[in-house]
Amino acid sequence: MLKIGIIGCGFIGCHICRAIDNGAVDVELHALFDSSEIKALELVASLKRYSPAYMKIEELLYSVDLVIESASQDAVRSIVPQALEAGRDVMVLSVGALVDEELRTKLFKLAKQNNCKLYFPSGAVVGIDGINSASAAGISSITLTTIKPPSGLSGAPYIANMGIELEKIKKETVIFEGSASYAVKAFPANVNVAATISLAGIGFERTKVRVVADPTLARNVHEITVEGEFGKFFTRVENLPSPENPKTSYLAALSAVSTLRKILNPVKIGT
Ligand SMILES: NC(=O)c1ccc[n+]([C@@H]2O[C@H](COP(=O)([O-])OP(=O)(O)OC[C@H]3O[C@@H](n4cnc5c(N)ncnc54)[C@H](O)[C@@H]3O)[C@@H](O)[C@H]2O)c1
Known part of the structure; x- marks a missing residue:
């Protein structure tokens, strides 16, 4: 049975562990690591079927077949x-780290x-899935439109730098338009979504991002429009935040x- 090691026992890590523990996925939950040992041990105590060991990274990497990173961009870098050097397959959730070209090249090479x-x-x-299929021919454009309630954009560097007064926004307003590479610095909370789309499609420079504030919304919406040799498609997801970490959408787990x-x-x- 495939042995799994989880790095990061927050909302996503816990969700994966519980899914394995309740039999939704037929793998062995072998080891865990979190920079907060208490958090990892609390998770272990809450499981019914498996009792994964809390291991140091070096030990974990040589004990499992597949490593799942559900921790942070720092964890991806370190x-x-x-x-990969230990020959392990890896699932990466903090995909935003791959905005860094040097790291991206290094990981793909390893x-x-x-x-x-x-x-x-x-x-x-x-x-x-559609971007993957469309990539088999030519893609001419990809636009990600993220629509959030104004409060969901507070704290973004772009909002502070441009002096945007979010509380004064009374109707749907386009706040930002630019490349994914610029957007991930301007709106770091959008980084995972923009990174996954850029990696699947036409890269960080050619992928366009629009950020819209809409005071009538309660959910975080992501719309993707893709045009290419296949034709055109449009998707829209209205994400519910996870109860444990409102920054993470349930769909991600x-x-x-x-x-x-x-x-x-x-x-x-x-x-
Ligand atoms: N791909 C996507 O679309 C998507 C969507 C949502 C979240 N994410 C990313 O997935 C990751 C996990 O999300 P979450 O909601 O579970 O986060 P969370 O904050 O609930 O949990 C993260 C856990 O990882 C631990 N951690 C952080 N850095 C670590 C390190 N260097 N080594 C070991 N443990 C470390 C923390 O102590 C915490 O327990 C985040 O980086 C988040 O940005 C990706």
């Missing part, structure tokens, strides 16, 4: 290269050299479990 797989689940967006099932299943449906 742990994922080690995991995966190739060590014959490992790097998995990036679709996360909080819908339509990565579900996409990690679904990716795990796809890895195991001999029948693979969808691109």
